[in-house]
Amino acid sequence: MTITLKDRLSHFTYREACKLLGPEGERFIRQGGKYDFDIGEQVTWGEDFFRLNLGEATVTLSLKPENPKSLDFACSQCSESCEHAGAAFSLILEEKLSLGLSAPPPEKQPVESLSDEEVIKLAIEERSERAKNEKMQLKSMNRHELWTDYTITSHFSGKSYRVALRGWKEGESYCSCPDFRKNTLGTCKHILYTIDEVKKRFNQKVVNYPAASCGASNSLKNFPPP
Numbered sequence: 001m002t003i004t005l006k007d008r009l010s011h012f013t014y015r016e017a018c019k020l021l022g023p024e025g026e027r028f029i030r031q032g033g034k035y036d037f038d039i040g041e042q043v044t045w046g047e048d049f050f051r052l053n054l055g056e057a058t059v060t061l062s063l064k065p066e067n068p069k070s071l072d073f074a075c076s077q078c079s080e081s082c083e084h085a086g087a088a089f090s091l092i093l094e095e096k097l098s099l100g101l102s103a104p105p106p107e108k109q110p111v112e113s114l115s116d117e118e119v120i121k122l123a124i125e126e127r128s129e130r131a132k133n134e135k136m137q138l139k140s141m142n143r144h145e146l147w148t149d150y151t152i153t154s155h156f157s158g159k160s161y162r163v164a165l166r167g168w169k170e171g172e173s174y175c176s177c178p179d180f181r182k183n184t185l186g187t188c189k190h191i192l193y194t195i196d197e198v199k200k201r202f203n204q205k206v207v208n209y210p211a212a213s214c215g216a217s218n219s220l221k222n223f224p225p226p
């Protein structure tokens with residue numbers, strides 16, 4: 001069986017990325033995570049390559065023809081490992097779902113046989129699993145307020161997004177990540193992580209308040225920022 005680049009990338013891990021980038025890999029990935037870009041505009045998929053156009057440099061990932069299991073990367077501006085390549089790896093590690101790289105375990109039912117409701121349930125479960133298993137850091141804009149804006153940073157990829165927590169249910173909160181914009185679920189792993197985390201930080205009494213009585217009407221209409 002031949003493996004495709006997408007197969008390969010869907011199983012790509014942080015450790016592999018560090019190894020590929022060499023001794024400074026960790027730093028490159030973290031720095032690369034700071035780049036802000038539009039997946040739709042700046043990512044190109046070919047039959048056997050992935051390309052990220054950062055403006056100042058273009059990074060191409062492909063499989064080595066002589067050893068299809070190992071990944072090759074090239075930057076148009078640098079001859080060695082660089083933060084541009086770090087940006088490509090950080091994106092792939094962080095955005096598997098929105099890049100179409102999620103690999104559902106084979107024992108799960110094929111999506112075609114499920115009802116719409118089941119598909120949605122599955123998609124949320126997938127994100128909730130990521131929220132549980134990925135290391136993220138949550139910073140509140142106002143520590144005393146539950147219904148406020150949070151910055152969430154992925155520990156490994158260094159990518160930061162903004163979560164506006166406005167309610168517990170799907171569709172009530174917002175996240176600036178590409179997955180949230182695209183998935184139409186009204187939630188994402190960042191929102192799910194934030195919800196879990198604030199429930200630990202705030203006591204039950206506060207948690208039981210509905211969003212409206214906590215004076216959260218403020219910045220809803222200003223989010224996402226123009």
Ligand SMILES: [Zn+2]
Nearest residue numbers: 075078082084
């Ligand atoms: Zn470079």
Ligand SMILES: [Zn+2]
Nearest residue numbers: 175177188190
């Ligand atoms: Zn998100």
